[in-house]
Amino acid sequence: MTSPAQSTTRSMIDITDLTVTKGGQTICHVANTTFAHGSTVGITGPNGSGKSTLLRVLAGIETAFAGECVVDAAVKDRVFVHQSPYLFSGTVLSNVEYGLKARSTSRSIRQEQAVLWLERFGVAHLARRSVESLSGGEKRRTALARACVLQPKLLLLDEPLADLDPAGIDSVAQSLNKLDASTILITSPSPLPPDLTQATISLRQE
Amino acid sequence: MTSPAQSTTRSMIDITDLTVTKGGQTICHVANTTFAHGSTVGITGPNGSGKSTLLRVLAGIETAFAGECVVDAAVKDRVFVHQSPYLFSGTVLSNVEYGLKARSTSRSIRQEQAVLWLERFGVAHLARRSVESLSGGEKRRTALARACVLQPKLLLLDEPLADLDPAGIDSVAQSLNKLDASTILITSPSPLPPDLTQATISLRQE
Amino acid sequence: MIREGILEALQLLLRRDASVIDAATRSLWISIVAVIAATVVGISAGLLLARKRFPGRSLLVLLLRVGMSVPTVLIGLLCYGLLSRRGTLGELELLYTPTAIILGEFFLALPIVATLTHGAITRLDPRAFETARTLGAGPLQRTVTYLREAKLAIALAVLTAFSRCFTELGIAMMVGGNITGRTRTLTTATALETARGEFASGVAMSLILLSIAMLVTLAIALLSREAAEQVS
Amino acid sequence: MIREGILEALQLLLRRDASVIDAATRSLWISIVAVIAATVVGISAGLLLARKRFPGRSLLVLLLRVGMSVPTVLIGLLCYGLLSRRGTLGELELLYTPTAIILGEFFLALPIVATLTHGAITRLDPRAFETARTLGAGPLQRTVTYLREAKLAIALAVLTAFSRCFTELGIAMMVGGNITGRTRTLTTATALETARGEFASGVAMSLILLSIAMLVTLAIALLSREAAEQVS
């Protein structure tokens, strides 16, 4: 990841001919694309078109790729939410506090923030529950709250709407609106609700 | 599960005031409901309304419930697909053959059938791939093929469309059409495509 | 001492010292037989305790865990009590035979395999059990599935048990008797050399034991990998 | 013999036999210190080998696995060579002290903890690592997270190592010396009683050892459960 050409009006993400190859096959290809700071962009494409792979590259998790990919945020300022989120064993609250702990937020603020975001996603009543007993949608909401509470510069959400009910989708839209400073990428195999994103790019099966 | 009242024109599923309680809370409640043989029924309801729980009761996995629930199929004739499917380590093909092996299907028929259903779900080209490297949608398709290939009397699909692209949703619709003899229940947190189901029941958050 | 030990080990191996090869072979097959038996019983027990609910289950789990702390001297003593001519099984005349050592090592390995297998199966994703059941797998197919899903942990359990048996001394001494050419193993030979003050020879014996252990470790790693590919 | 052993064990415990309590206490604290040290080093090694990629990593994993097969007599011999008056560390005058036993048992426990921890961490869901990283957890928080996610397996690793140390004989004999009142442990006491032909007393000593092991097993089970709740 080299430094971008024009540093004054640079974009959050600058992709030049990004290609990821696994097992001899190109599994993700993105031609020249930029994502502006603060934008919320949808990434659609059929199953297996490389959406998750793209997000993993942008998150800094997947590092084996060809082409260029410049991200204007340190890896620690990017947060990625898995397509099928992984919750640490413990309570819902402890999960949402996890990243805040890493950022040495004080205990009281941590809890306050965590509960606030759990409320926004409609699962504050589950704060003390052990994650094992959550329903699919409740797990998703917890994972989203755990990411959003960090208000990262770059938020990478892999199919966040997959198992949410309409109210949940609404809560995502409203929550993301609160993250003015963040650039947000949202994948989906089917078209996203138009009010959620400002733009959408499409991946094609290679 | 007692034997049904009218054995001649009995329905596949007869539910009388089914209630599941966990941690002191009712997590799933269904008043008197019947599902006819051969019908495909949608079950919708918000996150946490008990959709998965209902399917688990019907599958015979969850056995702690109050009320009555009569299913006109042995437990071994009911197949349940998790909301987040679990694939056994190995190849896609070995997963789809799994249930056929359990039914002592001959090797050649097993493979033929498995490939056929993988084709129907559009993932026949992945047959030899190890499941770890699949994308979310590819995993889902594999799990659905693994269940459908058994052509069970009762097929319980927990949010099967969650991470499928439009083509994938189409393949589900067409595949389920091939299962004439099966009664199929499909959950979803949001309304299902109308051509997929003949009827829909709604659960409410308790 | 170490350098001398290595040299002596090499010498013994190069000139194919008959008594060393005899002890090494015996050590190996005794442990393998004991561990195979313990693996069969221990994996079954571990699976059962992880999957079936019955009264007294957690007590059994606890007992098996404590069972890992049964010293070999005690197993040796108890087996002696059993196999002695005054004991219950005295008539079988098994005392001071390799069979007696196998019996003792079986009891040594059993709680290790059972406890670690139980742990491995318990840690599996509960959906694995539900999926196997809903797809109609019978007891055998289910068992194979669970073992495959936990194969690394179970291979480690078997390896741990093997290491324990292959290096144990108390049982081999007590019920084997360390009889030259009959029940002498690499560890009793090591102990013998050590007691005689022949430290370099003791080190040599142990090094030979270690090189065999290395081969077995590799074999278990390969076997568990292959088993994974075959059953699928 | 068993019945007599149980009776004698009870008698020894009831009249709080000084030499038995002395040996039991020593056995316990020696193993605990050794296992704690091995746990710290072994868990770190296991984590490192599971998470970091560097040349020679798989060789190290293999060596640690083989390390589980180092017989206690060999560890005893090597430690003796090190601590003997003529050895490298002879000046420390550690031979025939509890410290010497701790040193030996540390090497006995280390490969067990490291191998089983490595296995446990390797088996974790890869998303666990990715999630911890993407949420910005530093090395310490990540470590705590991974250990918590693998806590049952790691508790079993520690228990296995403890059982091994608590019941081992070769090291305690060789570098401890089984000196009355100074380095005698429950296992060396068992061995002594056995050599004297006092089989029932041997059984009694082992039974006392076992009852302590039972308490430790329970303690580890509780601790690992509590640790899980605290760190969260």
Place this chain on the structure above:
Amino acid sequence: SDRQPTDGKPESSKTAVPHASGSSPPESVLKVASTTSTRDSGLLDVLLPEFEKANNCRIDLIAVGTGAALKLGEAGDVDAVLVHARSAEDKFMDGGHGIRHEPIMHNFFIIAGPAADPAQAKGHDAVSALQKVATGEHRFVSRGDDSGTHKREQSLWLKAEGRPEWEDYVESGQGMGPTLIMADEMNAYVLTDEGTWLKQSDKVQLVPMVKGADDLKNPYAMMVVNPDKSSAINADLANKFSDFLISKRAQELIANYEIKGQRLFHPDRLKQETPE
């Protein structure tokens, strides 16, 4: 400790008559329990093959602690016992566990100690040497395992009017080999049997202090286990083995057995030739 009269039917052996047809006749087996120091002397490696060959049999030698060896005999798990602990042997015979008790040979215990001899024990007899060690509270390593050697140490202390308690009196609870090593590491005095001493003397820095005195005599004996204990006891062969051990041939082998150029045992049944 008297000899029972059962020892006199050496000809009735089933082992002497191998099965006619079988290619490998079933070997008859003699199980002998001995003390570890006896085994470690290496003498049995010379004696046993000789007997095995002559009688077409096999001897399983089980070397354990003195107490354990006697217990194995009491339990009937072995056919013969070879130990050096006179009082324990008497008890064994009095208890009816043995039918025959044959003194075979003897050698001597040695009191060894650091070359500097801080207790100035050298040149004294065993009892006063021990007294000097005790009064000076010098380091002494005792086996403390009720073995023949330990029992002898205790009887010496009795003659020395009891053993005072002192800090540096260490009980190893181990066999002779490890105990000798421990004494060497600790620069301590120790009572050892001659066999172990000769085997290991070049590895230790200790030197002999008291040697060859009468109260350090170390007699070895063979006992045949009472066959009433179990039908599986091979008393015939055990008797034959006893006969062999006191035979001229075996006694000569014993007399000529050397470690590092030194004779180790004095046969008891070769009167005219026994030196001393």
